[in-house]
Amino acid sequence: MATTTTSTAQLTALLDALGECASSHDKPDLRAATGLAADIGKIAVSGDEPDVRGTQSALGALRGSLGEGTPAQYLQSVNGQVFLAGALWALSTVLDRRLDSIGEQRAASQHHTRKEQISQLVSVALIENAAVSPSELLNLKLRDGSNVRRDELSRTFSIFVQNGWAHVVSGDQGRKKFFAATPAGRDALSQGTTVEGVYATPP
Numbered sequence: 001m002a003t004t005t006t007s008t009a010q011l012t013a014l015l016d017a018l019g020e021c022a023s024s025h026d027k028p029d030l031r032a033a034t035g036l037a038a039d040i041g042k043i044a045v046s047g048d049e050p051d052v053r054g055t056q057s058a059l060g061a062l063r064g065s066l067g068e069g070t071p072a073q074y075l076q077s078v079n080g081q082v083f084l085a086g087a088l089w090a091l092s093t094v095l096d097r098r099l100d101s102i103g104e105q106r107a108a109s110q111h112h113t114r115k116e117q118i119s120q121l122v123s124v125a126l127i128e129n130a131a132v133s134p135s136e137l138l139n140l141k142l143r144d145g146s147n148v149r150r151d152e153l154s155r156t157f158s159i160f161v162q163n164g165w166a167h168v169v170s171g172d173q174g175r176k177k178f179f180a181a182t183p184a185g186r187d188a189l190s191q192g193t194t195v196e197g198v199y200a201t202p203p
Contacts, residue, residue: 008051011039012058019065037090041097115156117142122156123189126181131169133178165189 014032021028043055074083121140125132134153141147157179160166165185169178181189 008043008047008054011036011043011055015058015062019062022066037093038097041094044094045098045101114142114144114152118148118152118156121148122153122160126160126166126179127186127189131178131180133176135176160185163188 014036018030018033022030040055040059043051047055069077071083071087074080077083121137125137134150134157137148137153138150139147157166161168161179164182165188166179166181169180
């Protein structure tokens with residue numbers, strides 16, 4: 001969370017500067033506040049507790065320095081419409097950041113699920129066959145109807161080898177690589193062991 005913490009410190013400094021500007025000028029230029037809602041939304045979505053609490057504290061201090069009126073009082077004042085517009089704009093921006101994070105999480109989840117499916121295909125192939133070549137799995141389809149890519153298979157087999165789940169065995173088709181499950185690999189694959197983002201799923 002080092003990046004988020006750095007952003008929180010910068011945000012706090014900006015809030016302090018805005019407070020000084022607002023209190024020292026009759027007609028202060030507060031346009032620097034336009035990015036606040038997006039920054040606060042980002043911290044609210046992805047910041048850890050110290051970041052959120054630090055931001056909340058800085059916001060409270062700035063709000064207190066600008067006056068003691070309540071939201072209801074501001075909304076009943078001559079500038080009530082402006083206050084409402086600003087509040088709604090800020091809320092909308094915070095929600096935008098939340099929606100952005102949902103999209104990112106969904107994309108990561110879909111990628112994660114794809115890796116799981118490929119790992120399961122490789123696991124099943126290794127357990128059901130004495131030896132298997134990645135090229136033999138290229139025609140297999142994932143749940144979304146897409147084919148497994150050669151680079152995806154290569155990465156999965158490489159990780160299996162690195163972790164002792166599989167090893168390269170001699171093939172009878174020239175340089176074509178064949179892999180076989182090791183005894184330890186069969187145990188890992190049957191138990192659904194997880195390693196380095198690749199999921200060995202029981203067939």
